[in-house]
Amino acid sequence: MKKKKLASIFLSLSLAAGVMAGCSGSKSSGGSESSGTKGGDTIKIGANLELSGQVASYGSSIEQGLELAIDEINKDGIDGKKIELVKVDNKSDAAEATSGALKLQSQDKVAAIIGAATSTNTLAQVQVAEENKIPLITPTGTSPDITSKDGKVKDYIFRTCFIDPFQGQVAANFATQDLKSKKAAIYIDSASDYAKGLAKAFKEVYEKNGGKVVAEEAYVAKDTDFHSTLTRIKAAKPDFVFVPGYYEEVGLIVKQGRELGIDVPFMGGDGWDSPKLVELAGGEALNNTFITNHYSSGNTKDQKVQDFVKAFGAKYDGKTPDAFNALGYDTAYFLADAIKRAGSADPAKIQKALAETKDLALVSGNLTLDENHNPVKSATILEFVDGKQQFKTIVNP
Numbered sequence: 001m002k003k004k005k006l007a008s009i010f011l012s013l014s015l016a017a018g019v020m021a022g023c024s025g026s027k028s029s030g031g032s033e034s035s036g037t038k039g040g041d042t043i044k045i046g047a048n049l050e051l052s053g054q055v056a057s058y059g060s061s062i063e064q065g066l067e068l069a070i071d072e073i074n075k076d077g078i079d080g081k082k083i084e085l086v087k088v089d090n091k092s093d094a095a096e097a098t099s100g101a102l103k104l105q106s107q108d109k110v111a112a113i114i115g116a117a118t119s120t121n122t123l124a125q126v127q128v129a130e131e132n133k134i135p136l137i138t139p140t141g142t143s144p145d146i147t148s149k150d151g152k153v154k155d156y157i158f159r160t161c162f163i164d165p166f167q168g169q170v171a172a173n174f175a176t177q178d179l180k181s182k183k184a185a186i187y188i189d190s191a192s193d194y195a196k197g198l199a200k201a202f203k204e205v206y207e208k209n210g211g212k213v214v215a216e217e218a219y220v221a222k223d224t225d226f227h228s229t230l231t232r233i234k235a236a237k238p239d240f241v242f243v244p245g246y247y248e249e250v251g252l253i254v255k256q257g258r259e260l261g262i263d264v265p266f267m268g269g270d271g272w273d274s275p276k277l278v279e280l281a282g283g284e285a286l287n288n289t290f291i292t293n294h295y296s297s298g299n300t301k302d303q304k305v306q307d308f309v310k311a312f313g314a315k316y317d318g319k320t321p322d323a324f325n326a327l328g329y330d331t332a333y334f335l336a337d338a339i340k341r342a343g344s345a346d347p348a349k350i351q352k353a354l355a356e357t358k359d360l361a362l363v364s365g366n367l368t369l370d371e372n373h374n375p376v377k378s379a380t381i382l383e384f385v386d387g388k389q390q391f392k393t394i395v396n397p
Contacts, residue, residue, distance in 0.1 A: 046104035053092025065328025119143035168201025198244035251280025283387025298391035
């Protein structure tokens with residue numbers, strides 16, 4: 001997912017240019033056999049996550065999933081080696097994400113980097129990863145620009161989640177085909193490329209399916225009063241409201257919308273997926289709302305999902321894992337599988353193995369990478385019922 005501005009990244013990159021130049025020699029570019037190893041029996045993996053700041057809920061969830069998976073992987077190890085996770089807190093800030101990537105690459109000499117949670121904080125690390133040839137995998141960064149742009153694939157950048165246009169398409173098809181929506185309102189964060197990307201894809205497919213967008217409104221991140229725009233949305237008389245934002249604002253939007261008498265379905269993307277959403281909106285207000293997501297703990301037909309839910313609950317005091325937990329967990333296994341197939345902690349060999357991943361069974365579905373390093377995988381539709389997510393259906397690509 002993509003979070004706000006890329007402000008101050010370029011300053012950080014300029015200040016760091018000398019460091020990167022000094023660190024991009026033969027030992028790190030392409031990766032020596034010793035890169036990412038410690039004492040010959042440990043493979044060092046970096047985690048550059050939002051562990052504090054505005055979207056700490058996302059980063060902390062990914063961290064939990066990573067740690068559970070690494071505990072499991074290290075029981076047997078990878079060719080006799082254990083994974084050592086080296087964490088940095090990017091504080092939900094793009095410049096901090098850049099600095100964190102530089103530290104992990106130049107000081108910690110990791111074999112690969114996992115993170116960030118948001119697209120902006122992932123994009124902030126791309127130059128470091130590409131120039132120093134260190135694989136970077138985002139569990140949840142959904143912007144298409146992360147892995148490729150203008151037809152050019154970024155060789156060392158990968159992701160475990162599906163991308164924004166797919167989420168928008170799935171939401172539009174669900175609205176028109178399952179909910180029989182004819183008139184929709186779209187309400188987005190005006191500064192969020194994540195929101196704009198989902199909204200664009202949603203509108204295109206929704207109108208192609210015969211629906212009409214009767215209102216398009218915008219808010220600004222960190223707003224707390226949405227009554228005026230919600231009043232205009234109500235006046236347009238939509239039968240469906242698409243809000244592809246983040247939980248901080250979405251919770252208040254849904255709550256205030258219900259207070260104004262907007263009782264039609266609301267829907268959003270994976271940015272809604274945080275326990276904080278229920279705290280902000282209230283369970284009753286969230287009834288008749290839906291999200292596109294990467295997995296559901298309620299998918300009782302998938303044994304792999306249920307085994308993960310059980311293991312996660314055992315480690316984290318009975319907590320039910322959300323999609324960010326699942327994608328963190330899956331990313332560790334995605335990377336471990338590549339390291340095993342590469343037979344090496346050499347970043348260049350890991351990169352090649354990652355790119356060749358096919359039909360890897362993970363909690364969030366079978367993963368095959370396309371030519372742009374994006375997973376071809378299914379999406380899940382979840383419904384909120386009295387404050388709890390319930391599995392609705394699986395949508396295949």
